[in-house]
Amino acid sequence: MRTKENRYERLAKETMKVVAIAYAFTALLGGMFAFILMGPYQQFTNYLFTRFYSVFSLYGVLLLVESALMYTYWYTWDSLSKGWHIGLGVALNLVGTVAMLLMNAVGSFMLTPPGSPETASLWALINNPSWTGLNLHRFIANITFGGFMVALFAAFMFLTSSKAEDRAFYDWMGFTGNFIGVATLMLLPVAGYIYAKELFLYDASISTLLMADKLSWFFELQGVLVGLLFLGASFYMWLGTQRIERGARFQLHMKSIFIIVFVGTAIWITPQNFLADLTSPTPAGVAMEELAIPEGAAFLGLMMAKALAVTTIILVTFLAYLLYRRAIATGRVVWGHIDAKAQYVLIFLPTIAIFTMGLMGAIRELARSDWHIYQVLPDTTPYWFMPTLAHTSLMSGVVTLIYLGLMTFIFWLGFKVGPARGS
Amino acid sequence: MAPIRLVKGPLLSTLAILILIWVLLPLLPEGWGWGFGVRFKFFFSIIVISGGLFFLLLKAPSLPRVKGQGKALAAIFLFYLSVTGVLVVLGGIFPQFELPGVEGEMSSAMEQGRTLFSDPAVGCYLCHAIAGSGGTRGPDLSRIGEVASNRKAGMTAEDYLRESILVPRAYLVPGYPALMPENLADRLTPEQIDNLIEFLRSLR
Numbered sequence: 001m002r003t004k005e006n007r008y009e010r011l012a013k014e015t016m017k018v019v020a021i022a023y024a025f026t027a028l029l030g031g032m033f034a035f036i037l038m039g040p041y042q043q044f045t046n047y048l049f050t051r052f053y054s055v056f057s058l059y060g061v062l063l064l065v066e067s068a069l070m071y072t073y074w075y076t077w078d079s080l081s082k083g084w085h086i087g088l089g090v091a092l093n094l095v096g097t098v099a100m101l102l103m104n105a106v107g108s109f110m111l112t113p114p115g116s117p118e119t120a121s122l123w124a125l126i127n128n129p130s131w132t133g134l135n136l137h138r139f140i141a142n143i144t145f146g147g148f149m150v151a152l153f154a155a156f157m158f159l160t161s162s163k164a165e166d167r168a169f170y171d172w173m174g175f176t177g178n179f180i181g182v183a184t185l186m187l188l189p190v191a192g193y194i195y196a197k198e199l200f201l202y203d204a205s206i207s208t209l210l211m212a213d214k215l216s217w218f219f220e221l222q223g224v225l226v227g228l229l230f231l232g233a234s235f236y237m238w239l240g241t242q243r244i245e246r247g248a249r250f251q252l253h254m255k256s257i258f259i260i261v262f263v264g265t266a267i268w269i270t271p272q273n274f275l276a277d278l279t280s281p282t283p284a285g286v287a288m289e290e291l292a293i294p295e296g297a298a299f300l301g302l303m304m305a306k307a308l309a310v311t312t313i314i315l316v317t318f319l320a321y322l323l324y325r326r327a328i329a330t331g332r333v334v335w336g337h338i339d340a341k342a343q344y345v346l347i348f349l350p351t352i353a354i355f356t357m358g359l360m361g362a363i364r365e366l367a368r369s370d371w372h373i374y375q376v377l378p379d380t381t382p383y384w385f386m387p388t389l390a391h392t393s394l395m396s397g398v399v400t401l402i403y404l405g406l407m408t409f410i411f412w413l414g415f416k417v418g419p420a421r422g423s
Numbered sequence: 424m425a426p427i428r429l430v431k432g433p434l435l436s437t438l439a440i441l442i443l444i445w446v447l448l449p450l451l452p453e454g455w456g457w458g459f460g461v462r463f464k465f466f467f468s469i470i471v472i473s474g475g476l477f478f479l480l481l482k483a484p485s486l487p488r489v490k491g492q493g494k495a496l497a498a499i500f501l502f503y504l505s506v507t508g509v510l511v512v513l514g515g516i517f518p519q520f521e522l523p524g525v526e527g528e529m530s531s532a533m534e535q536g537r538t539l540f541s542d543p544a545v546g547c548y549l550c551h552a553i554a555g556s557g558g559t560r561g562p563d564l565s566r567i568g569e570v571a572s573n574r575k576a577g578m579t580a581e582d583y584l585r586e587s588i589l590v591p592r593a594y595l596v597p598g599y600p601a602l603m604p605e606n607l608a609d610r611l612t613p614e615q616i617d618n619l620i621e622f623l624r625s626l627r
Contacts, residue, residue: 159488160495204602208549208558217517224513231477238481255481262474266467274462276518278548278557279541288555289460296456340486344502351506359514369543375610378544386520386543393514397507404503408496416492 011173013077014415015150020074021410027063040381044372048106051117051125055102062099069095100142101135102126108134110373111364112202117376129202133195140191144184145357148350149407150177155346156411168336174346175240181349182233182321186314189226193307199367203374206367214277217389218363220269225356227265230313232349234261237320239342245331250323257316257323264316267309272301354403358396362387429482437475441468536622539615547619550602553626561603562596568626584620 038045049056073088080088105126112130114120154174161167200207209215238254241247273292275282282288293301366386372379387395444459444467451457459467489495540547550561557564571580575594578586586593591603604610611619 156499159499160492203604204560205546205549205558205604208560209543209546212558213549214520214543217519220517221510221514225510235477255478258477258481259474262470262477266470270463270466274460274466274518276520278552280518280520281556289458291460291462293463294456294458294460297459298456340488341483344486347499347502348506351503352510355507355510369546371544375604375606388519389517390515390519393511396514397511400507400510401503404507405500408499412496 007169007172010169011150011176014173015153016074016077017414018149018153018407018410020070021414022407023067023070025406025410027067040383041372044377044379047373047377052106052109052122054122055105055126059099059102062095062102066092066095066099097139100138104134104138105131107364111206111368112199113373113376117373130195130198133191133198137188137191137195140184140187141357144181144188145350145353147177147179147181147184148353150174151181151346152350152407153177153411155343156408157415158343159340160416164336171243171335171338171342174343178233178236178346178349179321181353182317185229185233186317189310189314206374208278209369210363210367212272212278214386215363215366216271217276218359218366218392220271221389221393222356222359222363223265223269225352225359226310227261227268227313228352229349229356230317231258231261231265232345232352233317234258234320236342236345236349237324239339239345240324241327242342243334243336243338244324244327245334247327247331250327253323254320257320260316261313264309264313267300268306268313270300272298351400351404355396355400358399359392362392362396366392430479433475433478433482436478437471440471444468444471532618532621533625534622535615536618536620539611539619540622545607545611546604560600562599564623564626566627568624571624580624581620584623585616588616588619 069092073092108131109125109128112128114124114128151174154170158167158170234257238251241250299305368374370379370384444464489498539545548557550558551564553565571583574583589608592601595601
């Protein structure tokens with residue numbers, strides 16, 4: 001509305017076309033998930049549906065409202081005034097956010113139920129000790145994820161477009177989506193710490209299970225993934241200077257940023273020892289000194305060093321963006337005039353993000369150990385076991401590939417099969 | 424010569440840091456406490472080599488655009504597979520914990536107590552260490568069988584251990600915060616509590 005540039009309209013319309021198709025798959029998969037749970041986990045699903053009946057009912061209503069709003073938003077795009085159109089968009093986001101808060105209540109309750117859940121009020125069940133932390137983390141992550149999905153779509157379209165003007169548009173679209181994704185990505189570590197702190201205050205043994213015991217190497221892998229995300233974000237900025245006249249002179253400064261990201265990630269993922277969990281014996285013939293961090297470097301294994309490292313990584317990523325902004329201020333941007341590597345970075349980032357989500361989801365579920373609802377309802381089914389990191393990585397990898405395949409199918413269906421809308 | 428000039432910087436830098444890790448660091452006096460084990464050296468080396476490869480990537484020529492939608496799609500899918508594949512492999516090469524074995528017939532109350540102590544669902548070991556293995560949030564229990572009878576005047580070792588499990592706030596070992604769960608009486612059966620105490624009393 002402010003600039004009256006058609007590219008914003010096109011970005012919104014094409015993104016919404018993807019959303020509309022993807023929404024149907026979301027609803028179907030959500031229903032499938034619920035039905036699959038009901039079979040082998042009848043006691044657990046019955047418990048949840050009984051305690052959270054109002055929540056699930058409201059969730060269903062909100063999904064109906066969301067669907068109505070979304071199709072109204074899409075089909076009245078050109079017939080309503082821009083004010084009404086944006087208002088519908090805001091309503092769409094609000095309803096979706098409330099729906100997310102409701103399901104977060106159920107998910108967080110499973111890990112941190114309040115004392116005496118049998119007699120607690122519905123509000124006490126919803127507003128359980130980790131609800132706020134989970135809400136914050138997921139709210140921010142939704143924006144990050146949305147940005148990365150726009151970037152993924154733009155990269156797909158760039159790489160499969162034959163026209164230069166289309167590639168110019170999708171280069172800009174990818175930059176815009178990635179900017180939103182990375183800007184909010186920088187807030188996620190803070191939200192993650194807040195969530196972890198809530199878990200620690202609820203039950204310190206959960207924190208030990210996560211950070212020092214069986215799930216500790218899951219967090220090692222998470223550290224690698226987040227380091228890759230920030231490295232990818234800075235690399236994209238570096239590649240982006242190619243499309244700016246005289247932008248290459250900033251690349252040397254950006255190399256310093258890459259070094260800092262590598263060093264920061266190295267500090268962040270340096271383990272205290274190479275034992276898989278707290279009760280693992282040292283391998284035969286190997287002394288503990290070989291596996292543990294030496295005394296002089298012990299600070300590298302402490303949270304303070306890691307917090308400093310991740311803060312530094314976030315700050316230099318912001319610095320990379322500032323350098324890019326400086327390049328724009330002193331040169332002309334020629335959209336589309338960029339190495340195809342940049343598009344693969346825009347594919348790389350969401351791939352890492354989706355895999356990370358799978359891994360972190362597994363961590364959150366496994367933190368309950370053999371409880372459906374922590375210390376309230378045990379999981380006594382024969383399906384319970386604590387999967388290893390290798391098994392979890394494989395499952396997360398499979399899910400990531402299925403998701404990416406599905407999204408690529410949606411992109412192809414929406415834009416390559418018939419004539420493209422909004423172009 | 425041009426390709427050599429391009430790779431010289433990253434290659435030499437990578438080599439220099441690897442020499443620092445494998446040759447120079449071990450020369451530091453032992454008292455400084457910077458003697459990293461082989462696993463740590465490999466760990467840091469992988470990070471350094473990854474960095475070197477990344478800096479080589481910066482110098483790589485531009486990627487040619489794949490012409491044709493089919494080929495472009497194939498390239499995209501191949502990229503999905505490659506990135507995901509590397510992550511799956513990474514998850515596989517990190518240390519893996521032993522899967523808990525199927526419970527066989529326990530021969531004694533003490534062994535059942537030991538199993539209970541190491542059960543993640545109960546979580547004792549997450550805060551209490553025995554013989555260097557376990558968490559450090561709670562007191563070390565390596566010799567608890569010896570000290571329990573002297574902790575509180577007039578209390579036997581068994582009574583002290585039972586009270587510590589069921590009413591943990593009744594006595595806090597100095598220097599440790601009050602973090603022990605207070606609902607173990609609800610979570611464990613009387614037999615399990617007896618087995619746990621039997622095991623703890625054996626630790627001398």
